[in-house]
């Protein structure tokens with residue numbers, strides 16, 4: 001299959017399965033591993049495109065479902081795609097729209113044809129097929145487009161349905177490949193399904209790798225399954241995937257999940273969590289999440305995180321806003337400004353965490369980085385380290401408990 005990307009391996013961790021690379025995409029290079037913020041309706045909640053650019057983001061996610069409803073395909077075609085619509089000169093990844101429908105619309109029904117649902121606007125019956133999803137994403141013009149897949153909650157007890165969804169996702173990939181009009185400028189990623197059943201995941205990897213898409217996603221996770229199960233699925237899949245293609249684990253954004261998943265061989269992640277949690281007054285920091293709506297921050301005149309270079313925390317003498325925890329406390333409860341500022345900080349935090357991870361892989365000190373990361377997060381108390389992380393990292397040669 002034609003590819004509009006180039007995966008250039010920069011370094012490989014000598015202990016874990018972590019990799020550092022440069023992903024060359026149609027709108028510029030992206031360092032891997034990477035966290036991709038979600039800009040739902042062609043704007044990150046609370047951030048303008050230029051503010052998003054300032055967080056150092058060079059690849060963000062847009063939702064096909066939302067763009068397909070508003071402004072709609074005709075407008076997207078008229079304006080020349082989502083880059084022009086939001087004046088975003090960097091890369092965009094779009095989802096297929098299927099997950100949004102199944103999760104947002106109670107009446108969505110999956111058949112072999114596609115996902116049937118009732119229009120949220122006028123209640124009329126609609127159908128999202130693999131062909132229609134790709135056509136919408138072709139109009140959006142995103143650099144990475146996702147296949148329509150049949151997503152089932154990993155916690156579903158219906159094994160037959162999980163198996164059916166895995167096989168259907170392979171058939172839908174074939175329909176997506178056939179429908180894709182611009183493989184020379186848009187990269188189609190397949191999505192590995194199979195729930196928590198490692199044998200189904202293996203079969204799905206084999207089938208999908210044979211289709212030779214430019215990149216590969218591991219889907220259907222982060223749906224409330226135990227983290228130990230999550231890690232087994234990610235590690236099983238990465239071991240079966242080609243070395244020279246990017247690997248995207250969908251829906252992952254908690255800092256601990258990111259550092260562990262990179263050690264398991266994953267490269268790309270997305271999640272609405274950093275911006276969603278900002279709306280509840282939460283700041284993501286290297287010592288954990290702080291709820292700045294708590295009265296204990298009323299007179300805390302430190303930045304959200306000491307040394308953070310985001311626009312919110314950076315001192316005014318260095319061109320930032322130089323805002324304090326006390327300021328956020330005072331605006332967080334009633335003003336949307338608080339949520340904007342925390343969105344900026346949280347997205348910046350995750351992008352900067354990924355840069356540190358990448359630097360550690362290149363210096364071949366990722367195992368040491370992992371230990372330092374968990375020690376700092378839990379204030380040096382190893383008894384608080386989560387069992388799932390200790391177990392998963394133990395599986396790739398890193399003993400977190402060792403001094």
Ligand SMILES: [Zn+2]
Nearest residue numbers: 308310313345
């Ligand atoms: Zn900050």
